[in-house]
């Protein structure tokens with residue numbers, strides 16, 4: 001009944017035949033060429049709209065003025081359903097999304113349709129992310145901003161990884177790496193005075209794309225360009241202290257040094273500890289009773305910034321354990337990024353696990369569920385959609401979109 005009530009005014013509006021419309025492509029006059037009806041899924045259920053069809057006598061483009069006016073051009077759903085589908089698609093598998101739309105809103109949207117609509121929306125958001133560099137609205141800029149790039153693999157459809165080298169035993173790949181950039185602030189402190197991430201301060205941007213500079217020209221890599229866009233949206237250049245927090249991957253530090261030369265580089269303490277834990281398991285075996293006490297001692301040394309003590313402890317096992325040798329190299333290379341007592345004295349946040357958590361929240365929780373296999377295009381669209389939602393940018397996107405259509 002609601003749909004029938006909605007249908008009526010929508011079928012009456014904007015159908016004034018005396019209105020002379022210009023062609024949207026060439027601006028010349030158009031002629032009226034009959035009516036066509038089409039079913040759209042609205043928040044109240046399916047509605048049938050009868051729309052005037054106009055044809056340009058100059059460039060022969062046809063269009064529906066009403067579709068344009070109601071923001072349903074080329075679509076099968078209304079903006080309200082688009083928004084709902086986008087939100088479930090960002091959070092849930094397409095099957096679950098379809099189920100929730102039915103259970104909560106009585107909307108019959110098949111999983112395939114959820115996929116199509118959410119991916120089209122995500123592609124639009126991804127495109128918008130590249131062009132819209134307007135800074136996020138903020139009430140006050142924090143004195144310190146943290147920027148954390150990272151990577152995580154997601155399972156891909158077989159045809160998307162054929163010919164790519166990967167970590168499988170035969171050298172093939174099953175996954176592709178999503179590269180993510182999280183930006184957050186940590187101005188609040190806990191009851192012990194340790195800085196913790198400010199609620200709602202994290203923004204995310206990610207894609208499956210290259211972090212290697214293109215062979216031709218001197219421009220930044222696709223991922224570096226993404227990081228720079230995010231930094232500009234977050235006004236990273238305007239804060240007193242810039243901090244880059246990351247794991248040990250050299251490509252991340254290269255990117256940080258090149259594009260944010262004044263940033264303090266911190267190797268995420270959470271990640272460093274995790275790494276030492278893995279090395280201990282390699283040295284003693286996972287079930288040895290020596291493993292846990294050894295890890296505990298090394299973690300304490302790490303907290304105290306005693307890198308030389310850790311290296312000395314590793315040297316004992318270096319001759320017979322490759323992991324121990326590698327870890328010494330890792331500590332030597334990243335020594336200046338592990339000066340945790342000094343960082344703490346400066347009031348910096350060193351042990352957030354924020355970057356790791358960012359990968360899990362933004363990517364893993366949605367894209368790494370069992371039975372999911374992604375196409376490159378589909379994954380990048382859903383990643384863009386999810387990052388926009390988690391960063392609080394979905395509403396502003398819809399507002400801008402509506403304003404643009406109205407103009």
Ligand SMILES: [Zn+2]
Pocket residue numbers: 023024025026027028056057058059060061
């Ligand atoms: Zn025309």
